[in-house]
Amino acid sequence: xxxxxxxxxxxxxxxxxxxxxxxxxxxxxxxxxxxxxxxxxxxxxxxxxxxxxxxxxxxxxxxxxxxxxxxxxxxxxxxxxxxxxxxxxxxxxxxxxxxxxxxxxxxxxxxxxxxxxxxxxxxxxxxxxxxxxxxxxxxxxxxxxxxxxxxxxxxxxxxxxxxxxxxxxxxxxxxxxxxxxxxxxxxxxxxxxxxxxxxxxxxxxxxxxxxxxxxxxxxxxxxxxxxxxxxxxxxxxxxxxxxxxxxxxxxxxxxxxxxxxxxxxxxxxxxxxxxxxxxxxxxxxxxxxxxxxxxxxxxxxxxxxxxxxxxxxxxxxxxxxxxxxxxxxxxxxxxxxxxxxxxxxxxxxxxxxxxxxxxxxxxxxxxxxxxxxxxxxxxxxxxxxxxxxxxxxxxxxxxxxxxxxxxxxxxxxxxxxxxxxxxxxxxxxxxxxxxxxxxxxxxxxxxxxxxxxxxxxxxxxxxxxxxxxxxxxxxxxxxxxxxxxxxxxxxxxxxxxxxxxxxxxxxxxxxxxxxxxxxxxxxxxxxxxxxxxxxxxxxxxxxxxxxxxxxxxxxxxxxxxxxxxxxxxxxxxxxxxxxxxxxxxxxxxxxxxxxxxxxxxxxxxxxxxxxxxx
Numbered sequence: 001x002x003x004x005x006x007x008x009x010x011x012x013x014x015x016x017x018x019x020x021x022x023x024x025x026x027x028x029x030x031x032x033x034x035x036x037x038x039x040x041x042x043x044x045x046x047x048x049x050x051x052x053x054x055x056x057x058x059x060x061x062x063x064x065x066x067x068x069x070x071x072x073x074x075x076x077x078x079x080x081x082x083x084x085x086x087x088x089x090x091x092x093x094x095x096x097x098x099x100x101x102x103x104x105x106x107x108x109x110x111x112x113x114x115x116x117x118x119x120x121x122x123x124x125x126x127x128x129x130x131x132x133x134x135x136x137x138x139x140x141x142x143x144x145x146x147x148x149x150x151x152x153x154x155x156x157x158x159x160x161x162x163x164x165x166x167x168x169x170x171x172x173x174x175x176x177x178x179x180x181x182x183x184x185x186x187x188x189x190x191x192x193x194x195x196x197x198x199x200x201x202x203x204x205x206x207x208x209x210x211x212x213x214x215x216x217x218x219x220x221x222x223x224x225x226x227x228x229x230x231x232x233x234x235x236x237x238x239x240x241x242x243x244x245x246x247x248x249x250x251x252x253x254x255x256x257x258x259x260x261x262x263x264x265x266x267x268x269x270x271x272x273x274x275x276x277x278x279x280x281x282x283x284x285x286x287x288x289x290x291x292x293x294x295x296x297x298x299x300x301x302x303x304x305x306x307x308x309x310x311x312x313x314x315x316x317x318x319x320x321x322x323x324x325x326x327x328x329x330x331x332x333x334x335x336x337x338x339x340x341x342x343x344x345x346x347x348x349x350x351x352x353x354x355x356x357x358x359x360x361x362x363x364x365x366x367x368x369x370x371x372x373x374x375x376x377x378x379x380x381x382x383x384x385x386x387x388x389x390x391x392x393x394x395x396x397x398x399x400x401x402x403x404x405x406x407x408x409x410x411x412x413x414x415x416x417x418x419x420x421x422x423x424x425x426x427x428x429x430x431x432x433x434x435x436x437x438x439x440x441x442x443x444x445x446x447x448x449x450x451x452x453x454x455x456x457x458x459x460x461x462x463x464x465x466x467x468x469x470x471x472x473x474x475x476x477x478x479x480x481x482x483x484x485x486x487x488x489x490x491x492x493x494x495x496x497x498x499x500x501x502x503x504x505x506x507x508x509x510x511x512x513x514x515x516x517x518x519x520x521x522x523x524x525x526x527x528x529x530x531x532x533x534x535x536x537x538x539x540x541x542x543x544x545x546x547x548x549x550x551x552x553x554x555x556x557x558x559x560x561x562x563x564x565x566x567x568x569x570x571x572x573x574x575x576x577x578x579x580x581x582x583x584x585x586x587x588x589x590x591x592x593x594x595x596x597x598x599x600x601x602x603x604x605x606x607x608x609x610x611x612x613x614x
Contacts, residue, residue: 011048015041016284031143032383034284038291039380045296052292056351059289060251061238062282063139063348065275067252068237070142070160071259072268085158088328090165093343094134097320101313102130108312124180125362129371131173132353133313136343138163138252139286140379144342144386155335158325159342166347167250177356194248201247205240205254209261217267233274236262250349290348294376298369309374310381318344334393341389345382346375403445405461408472413439416474417481418463418493420451423509423529424483428456439472443489464489464496474501482508482524487515494524516567517574535560562590 015037023033041048049055105126141159142151150156172195213236220232237255244254262268299306318340325336354371357363363371415431415438417424424440431438440458442448448460461468463482474480480497484490494508506524510516516526535556542552566587573579 008048011041012285012288016288020284030147030284031140031287032380034287035291035294035380038288039294039296040291041288042292042294044294045292049292052289055285056289056293059282059286060348061241062279062284062286064241064251064255065237065279066139066142066283068240068255068259069272069275069279071256071261072263072272073259076260076263082157082161082164085161085329086165086168089158089324090162090168092328093162093321093324094131094166094169096324097134097317098127098131100130100316100320101133102126104312104316105129108308125357125367128177128180128353128357128362129367132350132357132371133346133375134317135166135169135347135349135353136163136317137345137347137379137382138167139283139348140345140382141342143283143287144383148386148390150338153335153338154331155325155339155342158329158331158335159339162321162324162343164256166349167253167256173353177353177360177362180360180362197247198249201243201249201254202257204243205257206261209240209258213258213262214265214267217262217265217271221267221270229270230274233271234278236271237275286348290376290379293351293372294380295369295373298373299377302370306370306373306377309370310377313346313374314344314378314381314385334398337389337393338386341386342382344385345378350375403460405465405468406459408439408441408459408461408468411437411439411473412476413437413473414477415439415479415481416441416463416469416472416477417483418442419482419484419490419509420447420456420458421483421485423485424481425451425456427481427483441468441472463493466496466500469497469500477501477504480504480506482506484509485511487511490515491518491522494519494522498522498524513567513570514574517571520571531563562587 016034019037019040020030020033023036024030038052039045042052043050102123103126106123141163145151145153145156145159151160217229217232217236220229223229236258240254240258241251242254245251262271321340321343322336325331325339326333329336329339331339351372354363354368358365358368414436417428417438417440420428420440420442424442428438428440440456441461441463442451442458443460443462445460448458451458459472461472463469463484474497480501482490482493482497484493490508494506497504497506502523506522508519508524508526510519510526510528512528516528519526539552539556542555543549566583569587570580570583573583
């Protein structure tokens, strides 16, 4: 590196601050921005960093911290539930992808007849190359899912399960490389000892986490010193990672286990808030270091060969991940495509695998450089692939499965509720508690199926269909409650009900004042969805500030009555913007006058009197 440490830090930050917003502006994502900044600063760009290896090693702490935070989101019970996708889907993906890529590598060597690829004719070399390329980047994959808020989606959860298995499979893979190589006779560790060390390391983290961690964090928390708790958090993460590294495992796996052990502790949220700033900065540095490690000279010298390797292994991984996503993953075709796009790239662990293969005499320098360059290019291409798949899926939205409306049995409901979201559910629960006969119609099939899981009696149908309303006994209904969130469908439903049953009472959910006025045009009684809850919250805030409850109650009632009068008054001038502005100004003065009469004994007077007594 040239330049001092401060100068280098400034260059890193400047590159990130420029590149990331530009790339996100064009919908390419932050990861590609970091990678591009790394390429520009690295040994094959502007040469601000001449050796990317130390930066890559140091920045891997960002990946470790990310896995710790993910572990905090997973309690042990949730992890037990994940064992099937981890071992079934993850195992299938690694096994079949490794075998197929090994066969493809041997086929490529035969096809090209390149003397420098002759070593791939050896099945052991091809198998290690295939296994290394079968692994995907945890950092890039999870960051892309996080950017798109897809970590909690079906394909996001399965992607995480597969990545977790790939971390676990590091144990036998690293142990097997020296055994397959030329140097294993004298230097390699017996596989039995390697596995024993791995089991001991996992047991140390799990048992130590159960017994020691919580007592340690409780002791630190009692000091009430934020910087000490921050240090304790970093110590926890790095210690777990260090124990795993001693056993030859992934450091991220140790941090992940530590996070899982603390997932249901009282310190979970505090730990996450302490780690998050470090995680974000170091992850950005990690992606930049990966960009620096891409050998542009190798890519430019052999563009066709590198392109063939990248396209070949990403296509194979994409196809196999799609198949794994469908079965045993259980995803839809759309979900399987999204899974394949996120994980089709190579992984940062491939750099370690290929380095170990070189040490063991399996790879020569040229083969390792080619594979490392291919993995780096795949990381740079993946944000584009994910964006392309997302746009293609968005252009072809899912066609909703047409399903016949439910047959509604004869009955005599007193209330008919149209829409069973959060608003309608509260109304229904109150009516059920009062044992008032009511009937619910919902036209969102997903909401119907979801609500029925909890034992709710709800019918799938379109409340704007006159024949459905008649079959539901709407002629005998005393009160209609239109709780549909969508304004257009809400108004359409009210319009149909008022036309068919002009004498019925219709209460309708209103999003805002203008929506309320449109409902009033149709003769419905609007209920603004946030008005009363906001008023109640304001009432509680004033009480907690020390205002006498009876005074707050009086002011709240006067505010409610004043606002209801204002809603009616503005209804008559709703199409005149100047008149609306004038009414708002007059209403503000009127409210101030209304409450000012008892302000001496009210809000200000109540607080002042308490301070005088003290």
